[in-house]
């Protein structure tokens with residue numbers, strides 16, 4: 013099976029995430045996560061995020077994170093404070109976390125360095141950083157997930173961080189289209205990468 017490590021489309025092979033504190037369609041997905049991004053953040057939204065997670069112990073957290081594009085909506089220092097609250101909540105409840113990070117690599121890495129989390133319980137989705145950053149994150153046992161937008165050298169990232177996996181970040185609703193993107197993402201990885209992806213998935217979801 014080809015596992016999609018970050019998608020907004022519920023399918024038996026995907027880790028499905030939300031960005032607005034809504035619960036995903038977990039039953040038809042491989043793993044369900046509920047999250048909240050800075051542009052959608054409100055006090056009520058955060059309360060909803062926490063209560064959705066409290067109610068369903070099988071739900072993981074994601075996507076949550078930092079996004080420089082939304083600084084006019086929520087300043088970066090607020091985004092950092094909020095993200096720390098969310099991470100603390102998830103870590104205390106032993107939930108895995110899918111992170112979103114746009115133009116905020118330095119503050120994100122700083123936050124991760126301060127955290128005490130289970131190895132491979134945090135996945136950095138849509139990673140577009142350098143091999144140096146990948147190496148730094150490997151030391152923290154953070155999984156890197158590579159989406160269609162990544163145009164760097166995947167081999168170099170894999171060398172720096174063996175916990176690197178493919179994702180589609182698919183937001184549509186067409187099963188065939190999703191499958192096509194997923195297959196093309198796997199083709200960018202070494203042959204037989206499926207096995208490594210399955211191992212990383214087991215680590216990510218405590219199996």
Ligand SMILES: [Zn+2]
Pocket residue numbers: 018019020029075181
């Ligand atoms: Zn996404």
